[in-house]
Amino acid sequence: MPELDSPQRQAPDSLMLTGFWYRALPADRVQRNQLHKAVLLEIPLVVGRDRAGRPFALRDACPHRGMPLHCGKFDGKNVECSYHGWAFNAHNGQCQLIPSLTPDQNLKVDRIYAGSYPCEEQDGFVWVYIPEPAPQGAGFSAREEAPEPAPLIEKFGETSGEKYKLAYLTADMPVSIDHGIIGLMDPAHGPFVHQAWWWRSRHSIHEKTKNFEPIPNGFRMSAHTPSSNSAPYKLLRLYAAADSITTTIDFVLPNLRRETIRAGKYWFSSLTTVTPITRNQCRIDVVAAWNIFRWMPFGPELLKFVFTKFVEQDRRTMELQAEGLKHNPHLMLIDDADRPAKWYFQLKAAYLEAKRTGAAMKHPLSAPVTLKWRS
Numbered sequence: 024m025p026e027l028d029s030p031q032r033q034a035p036d037s038l039m040l041t042g043f044w045y046r047a048l049p050a051d052r053v054q055r056n057q058l059h060k061a062v063l064l065e066i067p068l069v070v071g072r073d074r075a076g077r078p079f080a081l082r083d084a085c086p087h088r089g090m091p092l093h094c095g096k097f098d099g100k101n102v103e104c105s106y107h108g109w110a111f112n113a114h115n116g117q118c119q120l121i122p123s124l125t126p127d128q129n130l131k132v133d134r135i136y137a138g139s140y141p142c143e144e145q146d147g148f149v150w151v152y153i154p155e156p157a158p159q160g161a162g163f164s165a166r167e168e169a170p171e172p173a174p175l176i177e178k179f180g181e182t183s184g185e186k187y188k189l190a191y192l193t194a195d196m197p198v199s200i201d202h203g204i205i206g207l208m209d210p211a212h213g214p215f216v217h218q219a220w221w222w223r224s225r226h227s228i229h230e231k232t233k234n235f236e237p238i239p240n241g242f243r244m245s246a247h248t249p250s251s252n253s254a255p256y257k258l259l260r261l262y263a264a265a266d267s268i269t270t271t272i273d274f275v276l277p278n279l280r281r282e283t284i285r286a287g288k289y290w291f292s293s294l295t296t297v298t299p300i301t302r303n304q305c306r307i308d309v310v311a312a313w314n315i316f317r318w319m320p321f322g323p324e325l326l327k328f329v330f331t332k333f334v335e336q337d338r339r340t341m342e343l344q345a346e347g348l349k350h351n352p353h354l355m356l357i358d359d360a361d362r363p364a365k366w367y368f369q370l371k372a373a374y375l376e377a378k379r380t381g382a383a384m385k386h387p388l389s390a391p392v393t394l395k396w397r398s
C-alpha cells in the first residue's frame with residue numbers, strides 16, 4: 024500500500040470488539056458474598072465472589088422482567104432477584120427456583136438462564152469474557168465458554184520460585200475506546216503533556232528511531248534500549264549498566280499494551296489495557312509486576328507516583344479532548360508519529376473482515392518497519 028505524504032483523514036468508529044477478555048474491576052474491590060455493578064461494552068454486569076472467593080459475572084438484568092440483579096440478595100452461591108425472588112446460580116446463571124410455582128406446575132426451571140459470562144481473576148483484576156453478541160433465544164441457553172484463558176502479565180524467573188511485586192492503577196477517560204487506545208500508543212504527546220521539572224521539559228525533545236515488527240493480532244516495538252525518559256528505565260539505570268537494559272513493547276488487539284524491561288536478572292513488566300465502557304467512555308488500567316527495587320526503599324512508591332502523575336496527565340488531556348470531539352471535527356493521522364495508530368485501525372478492520380468472511384486475518388504489517396519521530 025503506498026504511503027501518502029499528506030495527512031490522512033481518520034475518524035475513529037468507536038466500534039467495540041466482542042470475542043475478547045476485558046478487565047472488569049480491580050480484584051481488591053470485589054468482596055466475598057457481595058454484588059458489584061460494572062459495565063463493559065455497554066453491557067451492564069453484576070460481578071461478585073462466591074463463598075470460596077471465586078469471582079463470577081452475570082448480566083445485570085433478570086431474565087424474568089429485567090430487574091437489575093445487583094439489587095437482589097446473594098447468599099454466596101445463588102443470586103436472588105429482588106422482584107419475584109427467582110434464584111440463579113452465580114457461576115452459570117442457571118435458574119434454581121421460581122417461588123411462585125405451585126407443586127403441580129411443571130415449568131422447567133433449570134432451562135431458564137440469567138445471562139452469564141466467563142470470569143477469571145488474573146494479576147489483581149477480575150476479567151470477563153465478552154462473547155460475540157448472543158444469539159436470539161438467550162434466556163433459555165447456557166453461556167458460551169471462552170476459547171482461551173484471560174491474558175497474563177509476563178513474569179520471569181518464576182520457576183526458581185522468585186518473588187515479585189504487583190501494583191495497579193486505574194483511571195476513567197471520557198473518550199471512545201479508539202481515542203483511548205491511540206492516545207496510549209501516541210509517542211508525540213510526551214513532551215507536551217508529560218512535562219514536569221523533575222522529569223522532562225519540551226526542550227528534551229529529540230529524534231528517535233524505533234523498529235517495529237508484526238506479531239499475531241498486533242505489533243511489537245522490537246527490543247531496544249529504552250528511551251532515556253522512560254520512568255522505570257530512569258530507576259533501573261541506578262543499578263544496572265545502561266546498555267544492558269532492553270525493553271519490548273507490544274500492542275495486541277483488542278486493547279493490550281505489554282511492556283517488558285529486562286536488565287540481567289532484574290525485570291519490570293506491565294500490562295496496560297484500555298477498556299470500552301460505553302461508546303464515549305473508556306478506562307485505563309495499568310498493572311505492573313517487577314522483581315526490582317527490592318533493596319531500594321523508595322523504588323515502588325516512586326514508580327507509582329510517576330505512573331499516577333502520567334495517567335492523570337493523560338486523563339486530563341482526554342477530558343479536554345472530549346470537549347473538542349463533541350461536534351465531530353475532521354481528524355488526521357500523520358507519519359511517522361501516528362503510524363502505530365494507523366496500524367491499530369487497520370488491525371481492527373482486518374480482524375472484523377476476517378470474522379465476516381471466515382478467512383485468515385490479513386495483517387497490515389507484512390515485514391518489519393522502522394519509524395522515526397521527534398519526542
Ligand code: FES
Nearest residue numbers: 085087088104107
Ligand atoms: S424480575 Fe426478577 S424475578 Fe421477576
Ligand SMILES: [Fe+2]
Nearest residue numbers: 212216333337
Ligand atoms: Fe501519555
